[in-house]
Amino acid sequence: MTIRDVAALAGVSVGTASRVLSGNSATSPAARERVRVAAEKLGYRPDARARALRSTRSHAVGLLVSDVRNPFFADIAHGAEQAALASSYVTLLANANEDTAQQDTYLEAFLTQRVDGIIVAPQGEGGGNLRAVERARTPLVFVDRTVDGFDVPSVTADNAQGIELAVAHLAALGHTRVGYIGGPSSVSTGRARHEAYLAAVARHGLDDDAELVTVGDFRSASGAAATAKLLAGRRPPTALLAADSLMAVGALGEVRRQGRRIGADVALVALDDIELFRELDPPLTVVAHDARALGERAMRLLLDVIDGRPAASQVLPMRLVVRESSTGRSGR
Amino acid sequence: MTIRDVAALAGVSVGTASRVLSGNSATSPAARERVRVAAEKLGYRPDARARALRSTRSHAVGLLVSDVRNPFFADIAHGAEQAALASSYVTLLANANEDTAQQDTYLEAFLTQRVDGIIVAPQGEGGGNLRAVERARTPLVFVDRTVDGFDVPSVTADNAQGIELAVAHLAALGHTRVGYIGGPSSVSTGRARHEAYLAAVARHGLDDDAELVTVGDFRSASGAAATAKLLAGRRPPTALLAADSLMAVGALGEVRRQGRRIGADVALVALDDIELFRELDPPLTVVAHDARALGERAMRLLLDVIDGRPAASQVLPMRLVVRESSTGRSGR
Incomplete structure (x- = not known):
C-alpha cells in the first residue's frame, strides 16, 4: 500500500495525492475529497518511519x-x-x-x-x-x-533509607539476629541494599556474623534456597529481610514447608510491596517503593x-x- | 548521524561507504577498513526503518x-x-x-x-x-x-473445560451453592466463562439462583466487592469460583476482613495460577492456564x-x- 495506489484510485497524480495528504492547501476541494476517500478505502496511512527520517x-x-x-x-x-x-x-x-x-x-x-x-x-x-x-x-x-x-x-x-527502616523496625521489636536475603552484586540495587544492611546492623548493634547473609537473584526460587540455608544455620535468625518481593515469595513458601509460621515463629519483612502481600494471612510487613x-x-x-x-x-x-x-x- | 558523516570521516565517497556498509564486494580492502573504523567511531548504524521501507x-x-x-x-x-x-x-x-x-x-x-x-x-x-x-x-x-x-x-x-473442572471438583466435595465472580461481558473470556459456569451448575444439579452470580472487571477491587455481595446474601455460597487471579486476590482479602477463613469456612477456586498462590496459607486451588x-x-x-x-x-x-x-x- 503506497501513495501511488491512493493516487491511482483517486484518479489524481502522485504529486497531488502527496500534497493533499501532507495538508498542502494548493489542491482543489474535489481532489482533496477524492484522495481522502481513496486513502480511507485502501487503509493508507503515512509511514511514521519515513516521516521520522525527515x-x-x-x-x-x-x-x-x-x-x-x-x-x-x-x-x-x-x-x-x-x-x-x-x-x-x-x-x-x-x-x-x-x-x-x-x-x-x-x-x-x-x-x-x-x-x-x-x-x-x-x-x-x-x-x-x-x-x-x-x-x-x-x-x-x-x-x-x-x-x-x-x-x-x-x-x-533510597535503598539505604529503606533498609535502615526495616532493620530499625526489627531491632525495636527485640530481634538481634536478622537474616538477610540479598540481591545479586552485579546489580546496583543488590550492592546498595547489602551495604545498607551491614551499616544498619552495625548502627543498631545487632549480630553481624556472616552466616546471616545470603545472596539470591531477585527470583523466588533463590529466596526459598536462601531461607533454607538461613534456617539451617547453627543459630538461625528470628527475623528475615528479603531484598525484593519475589525472593520474599520464595521465603514464605520455604517457611511454610518447614512447618513454621510467618509472624509467630519467624518475622519477615520484604522490600517492595505487591497487592497480594496485604491479603496474605498474616499480611506482610514491607518497605515499599512507589513503583x-x-x-x-x-x-x-x-x-x-x-x-x-x-x-x-x-x-x-x-x-x-x-x-x-x-x-x-x-x-x- | 548519517552515512555522509561516515564517508567524510573515512575520506571516501558516499557511494563507496554505502557499498561497504551493504556488504558489496566491489570495494578495496583499504576503503572497507577505513569505513569500518569510521562507522565504529561514530556509532553509525543503518536505519532499520529506512531498510524496512525497501x-x-x-x-x-x-x-x-x-x-x-x-x-x-x-x-x-x-x-x-x-x-x-x-x-x-x-x-x-x-x-x-x-x-x-x-x-x-x-x-x-x-x-x-x-x-x-x-x-x-x-x-x-x-x-x-x-x-x-x-x-x-x-x-x-x-x-x-x-x-x-x-x-x-x-x-x-478451553474456558468451558476449565470452568467445568472447577465446578465438578466443588460439586464432588458436596458444595451445592457455588458463588461465581465473573469477568466483564465485553470480553470474550468473560462471556465464555459465565456461560460455562451456568452449564456446569445445571449439569451437576447445583443451586442456580441469580444471587450466586456477580460480575467484576478482572481487577482485584471488583473481586473484593463481589465477594462482599455474595457473602451478604440471604443464603451465602459455601464455595467461591473467581474467573481470574486478580479477582481471586480481592476475594481472599474480603474473606479475611470478614473474619472468615479460606478453606475452613469458605472454599475458593481461582482461574489462572500465579506463583504466590501455591505459597499462601492455605495454598489456593486453581484451574491453571499454561500462560x-x-x-x-x-x-x-x-x-x-x-x-x-x-x-x-x-x-x-x-x-x-x-x-x-x-x-x-x-x-x-
Missing part, C-alpha cells in the same frame, strides 16, 4: 525493564506509560529477563526503530549496547538501577532530556508499612 | 496485552518474547490497560512503526483500530481472547502468518490443581 521525531520511546513478570517492574511500566500518553508519546516495552545479552538485543532494536529516547532498568556492569545508545546520542534515563561509569540521569529509590511514581518520574525526566530541558537525577524515599508478618499479632 | 521486514512484532500488571499477561508476554527471539524477532510490548481507547492508540503506534505482525489480547466489541490493522493487511493473531466478526487465527484456552504456552504458541502462529505458512487457531486445555483452599485440610 522529521527526526517518532513520538515513540522505549522502556526496557529487567523482568516483566516481576510486579515491581510491571508497576514501573504502567506509571511510565501513562505519563508518556499524557504527553502524546507511546511506550514500546521490552523485557531484558535479567539477562545482559537480551538487554543488548532490545537496546539494538530500540535504536533501529529510531525511538526518541530510552528508559532502562539496567543489568550487568555496563558496556554492551548501553555504550551504543550513548554513541548514538539517543536520550537515555535509568530507572530503579544505575550502572557505574555512565553519566545518565536516573530516578531511583508507579518511579515510572512516571523516569518518563518525565526522559521527556525533559528529549526536549533539551535541564534533567537532574532524583532519589525517591521508601516507606515502612507495618503488618502482622513482623509483629506476630494475628489478624483473626 | 526490504518490507523490520523483524519486530508488536504484542498488545490487556493489563501488564496482571501476572497472567506478563507470563504470556514472556512466552511470546522468548519464542520470537528464537526466530530472531524482537517483541515490542504495549499495554492496553483494559481500555479500548488505549488499545487503539497502541495499534496505531504498531502500524506506524511498521511491525511485521501484531498479537493482541483484545478489548471491547471489535471495530476501532483492529479494523485498521485488517485494512493495512498487517498479520494479526489473537491470544487468550477473541472478537466476534474477525477472521483472525487465535490461541485461546507461557499461550504466548509461545501465539507467537509461532504469528510467524507462520508472516511467512505465509498455514495458520490454524488452537485451543489449549486447562488443568485443575487441587490445593487446600477448596479441600479445607490444613497444611500445617
Whole structure:
C-alpha cells in the first residue's frame, strides 16, 4: 500500500495525492475529497518511519525493564506509560529477563526503530549496547538501577533509607539476629541494599556474623534456597529481610514447608510491596517503593532530556508499612 | 548521524561507504577498513526503518496485552518474547490497560512503526483500530481472547473445560451453592466463562439462583466487592469460583476482613495460577492456564502468518490443581 495506489484510485497524480495528504492547501476541494476517500478505502496511512527520517521525531520511546513478570517492574511500566500518553508519546516495552545479552538485543532494536529516547532498568556492569545508545546520542534515563561509569540521569529509590527502616523496625521489636536475603552484586540495587544492611546492623548493634547473609537473584526460587540455608544455620535468625518481593515469595513458601509460621515463629519483612502481600494471612510487613511514581518520574525526566530541558537525577524515599508478618499479632 | 558523516570521516565517497556498509564486494580492502573504523567511531548504524521501507521486514512484532500488571499477561508476554527471539524477532510490548481507547492508540503506534505482525489480547466489541490493522493487511493473531466478526487465527484456552473442572471438583466435595465472580461481558473470556459456569451448575444439579452470580472487571477491587455481595446474601455460597487471579486476590482479602477463613469456612477456586498462590496459607486451588504456552504458541502462529505458512487457531486445555483452599485440610 503506497501513495501511488491512493493516487491511482483517486484518479489524481502522485504529486497531488502527496500534497493533499501532507495538508498542502494548493489542491482543489474535489481532489482533496477524492484522495481522502481513496486513502480511507485502501487503509493508507503515512509511514511514521519515513516521516521520522525527515522529521527526526517518532513520538515513540522505549522502556526496557529487567523482568516483566516481576510486579515491581510491571508497576514501573504502567506509571511510565501513562505519563508518556499524557504527553502524546507511546511506550514500546521490552523485557531484558535479567539477562545482559537480551538487554543488548532490545537496546539494538530500540535504536533501529529510531525511538526518541530510552528508559532502562539496567543489568550487568555496563558496556554492551548501553555504550551504543550513548554513541548514538539517543536520550537515555535509568530507572530503579544505575550502572557505574555512565553519566545518565536516573530516578531511583533510597535503598539505604529503606533498609535502615526495616532493620530499625526489627531491632525495636527485640530481634538481634536478622537474616538477610540479598540481591545479586552485579546489580546496583543488590550492592546498595547489602551495604545498607551491614551499616544498619552495625548502627543498631545487632549480630553481624556472616552466616546471616545470603545472596539470591531477585527470583523466588533463590529466596526459598536462601531461607533454607538461613534456617539451617547453627543459630538461625528470628527475623528475615528479603531484598525484593519475589525472593520474599520464595521465603514464605520455604517457611511454610518447614512447618513454621510467618509472624509467630519467624518475622519477615520484604522490600517492595505487591497487592497480594496485604491479603496474605498474616499480611506482610514491607518497605515499599512507589513503583508507579518511579515510572512516571523516569518518563518525565526522559521527556525533559528529549526536549533539551535541564534533567537532574532524583532519589525517591521508601516507606515502612507495618503488618502482622513482623509483629506476630494475628489478624483473626 | 548519517552515512555522509561516515564517508567524510573515512575520506571516501558516499557511494563507496554505502557499498561497504551493504556488504558489496566491489570495494578495496583499504576503503572497507577505513569505513569500518569510521562507522565504529561514530556509532553509525543503518536505519532499520529506512531498510524496512525497501526490504518490507523490520523483524519486530508488536504484542498488545490487556493489563501488564496482571501476572497472567506478563507470563504470556514472556512466552511470546522468548519464542520470537528464537526466530530472531524482537517483541515490542504495549499495554492496553483494559481500555479500548488505549488499545487503539497502541495499534496505531504498531502500524506506524511498521511491525511485521501484531498479537493482541483484545478489548471491547471489535471495530476501532483492529479494523485498521485488517485494512493495512498487517498479520494479526489473537491470544487468550477473541472478537466476534474477525477472521483472525487465535490461541485461546478451553474456558468451558476449565470452568467445568472447577465446578465438578466443588460439586464432588458436596458444595451445592457455588458463588461465581465473573469477568466483564465485553470480553470474550468473560462471556465464555459465565456461560460455562451456568452449564456446569445445571449439569451437576447445583443451586442456580441469580444471587450466586456477580460480575467484576478482572481487577482485584471488583473481586473484593463481589465477594462482599455474595457473602451478604440471604443464603451465602459455601464455595467461591473467581474467573481470574486478580479477582481471586480481592476475594481472599474480603474473606479475611470478614473474619472468615479460606478453606475452613469458605472454599475458593481461582482461574489462572500465579506463583504466590501455591505459597499462601492455605495454598489456593486453581484451574491453571499454561500462560507461557499461550504466548509461545501465539507467537509461532504469528510467524507462520508472516511467512505465509498455514495458520490454524488452537485451543489449549486447562488443568485443575487441587490445593487446600477448596479441600479445607490444613497444611500445617
